[in-house]
Amino acid sequence: MKLTNTLTSKHTELSELGLNPGDTVTLYSCGPTVYNHVHIGNLRTFIADDMLRRNLIAAGYKVNAVMNITDVDDKTIAKSQTEHPDLGPMEALIETTRAYEAIFMSDLAAVGVDTSIFTIVRATEQIGPMQAMIADIMKHGFAYIAEGSVYFDLAKYQAAGNTYGQLINVDFSPQARVDNDEYDKNEARDFVLWKGMKEGEPFWEFALDGHDLPGRPGWHIECSAMALANLHTQPITIHSGGIDLKFPHHENEIAQTIGATGQPFTQIFTHHGHLFVDGRKMSKSLDNFYTLEDIVAEGYHPLAFRLLTLQASHTSELNFSWDSLDAAQNSLGSLYGWADLRHQTNLSELRFEPSVIDDTLDHMTQALADDLSSTAALAVLYRFVAELAPGMRYDEEDSAELFGRIDALLGLGLSDRSDINADQKKLIAERQTAREAKDYAASDRFRAQLERRGLEISDTPNGPRWRRLELTKPEKIN
Numbered sequence: 230m231k232l233t234n235t236l237t238s239k240h241t242e243l244s245e246l247g248l249n250p251g252d253t254v255t256l257y258s259c260g261p262t263v264y265n266h267v268h269i270g271n272l273r274t275f276i277a278d279d280m281l282r283r284n285l286i287a288a289g290y291k292v293n294a295v296m297n298i299t300d301v302d303d304k305t306i307a308k309s310q311t312e313h314p315d316l317g318p319m320e321a322l323i324e325t326t327r328a329y330e331a332i333f334m335s336d337l338a339a340v341g342v343d344t345s346i347f348t349i350v351r352a353t354e355q356i357g358p359m360q361a362m363i364a365d366i367m368k369h370g371f372a373y374i375a376e377g378s379v380y381f382d383l384a385k386y387q388a389a390g391n392t393y394g395q396l397i398n399v400d401f402s403p404q405a406r407v408d409n410d411e412y413d414k415n416e417a418r419d420f421v422l423w424k425g426m427k428e429g430e431p432f433w434e435f436a437l438d439g440h441d442l443p444g445r446p447g448w449h450i451e452c453s454a455m456a457l458a459n460l461h462t463q464p465i466t467i468h469s470g471g472i473d474l475k476f477p478h479h480e481n482e483i484a485q486t487i488g489a490t491g492q493p494f495t496q497i498f499t500h501h502g503h504l505f506v507d508g509r510k511m512s513k514s515l516d517n518f519y520t521l522e523d524i525v526a527e528g529y530h531p532l533a534f535r536l537l538t539l540q541a542s543h544t545s546e547l548n549f550s551w552d553s554l555d556a557a558q559n560s561l562g563s564l565y566g567w568a569d570l571r572h573q574t575n576l577s578e579l580r581f582e583p584s585v586i587d588d589t590l591d592h593m594t595q596a597l598a599d600d601l602s603s604t605a606a607l608a609v610l611y612r613f614v615a616e617l618a619p620g621m622r623y624d625e626e627d628s629a630e631l632f633g634r635i636d637a638l639l640g641l642g643l644s645d646r647s648d649i650n651a652d653q654k655k656l657i658a659e660r661q662t663a664r665e666a667k668d669y670a671a672s673d674r675f676r677a678q679l680e681r682r683g684l685e686i687s688d689t690p691n692g693p694r695w696r697r698l699e700l701t702k703p704e705k706i707n
């Protein structure tokens with residue numbers, strides 16, 4: 230298994246790190262800040278993280294994976310105050326963030342993320358490890374207290390021979406400190422580790438260096454502390470996240486971890502590419518800001534969006550357009566039509582030579598082990614699908630194995646395809662009887678009834694074949 234590693238700007242092969250199939254890989258992925266619905270750019274990142282976990286497992290590794298939920302920061306606090314002005318600050322925060330976390334988890338499930346193979350940790354439940362890490366940074370002389378907050382001291386960190394700027398080139402000219410969690414310019418700033426309490430905000434007590442510092446963690450410290458506290462190794466093997474988090478978030482995570490422990494944080498930092506909408510950055514002001522809910526409301530299957538993201542390398546930019554989603558939905562419809570064949574027992578059965586499924590799946594697994602090349606894996610799959618002659622299906626045992634194994638790699642839900650119902654089957658039989666009696670008027674009536682029930686019928690030498698209409702092109706937008 231090899232991955233693009235931002236720390237070296239090269240691919241890193243896990244075997245170079247002494248990790249071979251059977252060994253445990255530790256993986257930390259930056260999760261969402263739960264103050265709103267996540268947008269489709271975030272979802273692309275979380276799908277890529279899911280592909281990473283699935284395919285580490287497929288490549289034979291044991292995976293110990295964690296994702297955080299940022300449920301305390303500037304944005305969650307502001308949102309909770311507008312949503313629940315009647316509640317106390319801590320209650321309001323929990324109320325707001327749990328609600329958006331539930332929506333997030335349901336979005337993840339809808340886009341095929343396997344939530345059983347990683348652990349979710351909430352920032353508000355890990356304040357202890359964050360405070361311990363801040364205390365260690367302080368002890369090493371890389372932090373200072375100012376106006377009730379604690380800041381990371383970049384000058385002292387650099388003077389001690391550490392490098393700030395492992396992921397990007399950093400401009401060291403301005404040296405002001407900053408207490409916002411997010412800032413754009415690649416400027417080295419003393420960033421906040423712990424924010425002193427503000428009136429009306431939730432807070433935790435914190436005794437540091439003889440000072441009482443009631444307050445809350447800065448965003449960056451959350452991930453450093455939760456990664457080490459929950460993965461129990463250092464360095465961890467892989468840290469993943471969206472490319473928009475590279476600076477300052479990930480750069481600060483590295484500095485904090487080295488500042489606290491003197492040891493490197495992670496062996497691989499891998500970043501998933503941006504998602505653009507019609508070639509532009511998503512923004513509320515451009516009216517091109519979409520959530521999964523928006524996509525579903527336009528008649529698209531959530532897994533069509535997943536398939537769209539798999540059609541690009543996880544590190545490249547991906548341009549989302551409604552046309553590209555149309556095409557992905559059509560491709561998903563073809564794959565589902567193929568998977569549905571298993572239920573069409575009148576079609577001829579095809580048994581595989583035992584090696585055929587293994588060979589195909591091996592090719593897909595190898596492609597995915599090469600920096601998650603889902604495009605190459607999909608090409609193998611589409612070639613394989615094209616080889617099935619019309620009027621044929623795989624027998625039940627082969628189908629169960631084949632679709633189960635493809636799902637384990639790609640998460641496209643092929644095994645979840647169900648049979649049609651008894652009413653639909655009866656109409657198909659009645660149409661067939663009418664056809665055989667050359668009563669074409671009746672046969673057409675049955676066809677129309679079946680279409681109203683979501684099925685399209687085509688006639689093969691072995692009898693009728695049905696296809697669900699659910700994934701046909703939705704009404705065009707605009």
Ligand SMILES: [Zn+2]
Binds near residue numbers: 260452478
């Ligand atoms: Zn993070």
